[in-house]
Amino acid sequence: MASPPVTELTSRARDIFRLVVEGYLDSGQPVGSKTLAQRGDIELSPASIRSVLGELEAMGLLAAPHTSAGRMPTEMGLRLFVDGIMQVAEPTREERAAIEKQLSDPGPIERALETTSALLSDLSGLAGMVLVPQREQRLTQINLVPLDDRRALAVLVGEDGHVENRVLDLDGPLPPSALQQASNYISSRLAGRTLAEAARTMQAEIASGRSALDEASRQLVEAGIATWSEDAARRPVLIVRGAANLLDESALSDIERVRSLMDELESKQSVAQLLDSAREAESARIFIGAENRLFALSGSSVIAAPYRDREGKVVGVLGVIGPTRLNYARVVPMVDFTARSLGKRIG
Structure with missing residues (x-):
């Protein structure tokens, strides 16, 4: 089921929806009407906010866990957020410098690919992945x-x-x-x-x-x-680094999801095929949860971007994988910048 266009939301509903998603992505906890009312961003009573939350839930954008009165975004809600509401935060000067410095080593391209995968993992706190260029050395x-x-x-x-x-x-x-x-x-x-x-x-x-x-x-x-x-x-077609980053406290509370994710990562050929589907994208492409059959069981998200040589030809794809609750606004531009930097390194 496709998410409704953001234009179908009133400005009030859009503001409340954005605050719920941002609050959930930040804390991992459902966000309730009382919390939203106390923020001071919305001049509405808790009762009025609850009414809007109910409307958003009826649209399939939010869900209410049975253990909480708060709401959290569904995968459809996350798709609406990243496509139409999210404001990306470009990598900081320090992050850009770190990426460019790590990729400035004039050594073998294989080393640059390994470095890129580890770099993405370190900066994002997720698992970094790099699809080896589909070309051979002449x-x-x-x-x-x-x-x-x-x-x-x-x-x-x-x-x-x-x-x-x-x-x-x-x-x-x-x-x-x-x-x-x-x-x-x-x-x-x-x-x-x-x-x-x-x-x-x-x-x-x-x-x-x-x-x-x-x-x-x-x-x-x-x-x-x-x-x-x-x-x-x-020759491996996929380099994965930082899978241990996926084993945080919240993940360990759902061991079946973790087991599914690790099994999926072991299937490198399937993951490589998923990344390869982003080769034609102009910038980072986002796969959320069950939108992709491979990660439907683990409920994971993948952010992938192609990297090009100096002539603009796509030679591979890189990205990260993590839980659907990740900082999309920060990670998406980071993946894009790393793809551009690796492309300059390849020449």
Whole structure:
């Protein structure tokens, strides 16, 4: 059921609704008419406020827990609040500086992704998530170095100067000429290609007998292709940090919800698919509770934003996950700013 447009609320109802939602998000407790009357923001009696609260409840925007006379927002109410009423609070100067400083490290992109996930967790107090870019490093050179009789080290050099190492298992000792021939053969087929693209070309050439490699060099190239293919298949698509932040006192009082949330986070492929659905968003996208089937049981919210390279191309998605009762006004712009900062780092 979609939430009603905010224009359907009178200014009085909108003010009361906003105060209830903000009070609940701040304290985690239902907000009653007496509390609202004592604030002094609304010049209405508790009885008049109760009448408006009842109208908002009838619209499905508020709910009254059986243990309290106060009201709290429903998921539909939270959707109305974040889409039409919430006033975001941009990250502070200190927070922006911290984000930019953490992401200024010129090291490998994998380290930047790990840093981003942990950074989001630390700043938001939630669990941070980063979807690894759906692209592969384009390489310019591969050098094969013997380690011992049954292992060789493949040194992979990327276009951006980034260097990665892979250990290849060998069937037995190989002459240095085989290592050199295999290195030259592989490097000559890397121009403008990813390793996976070059591997497919090499496989086709070897299968058709067009490789011009001797037996020892061919075996080494095939060992490399097998290792790199396996490595790509196991490469994580999602980095999650700070899941322990979700185990606060309020969460521990509802252990089934916590168990559901942890189970959902374990299903990284499903979470990655959810984040990936935000790739086309212009800014942060908010998923609240049962709006998304994946987190329907745990009643969790996800805030996700795509991050782009300098050309404006979306290369991944980052975000946070936490309870539906979170500080949306603070976290949404923080996720947006972090996405822009990571995009600058990727280049």
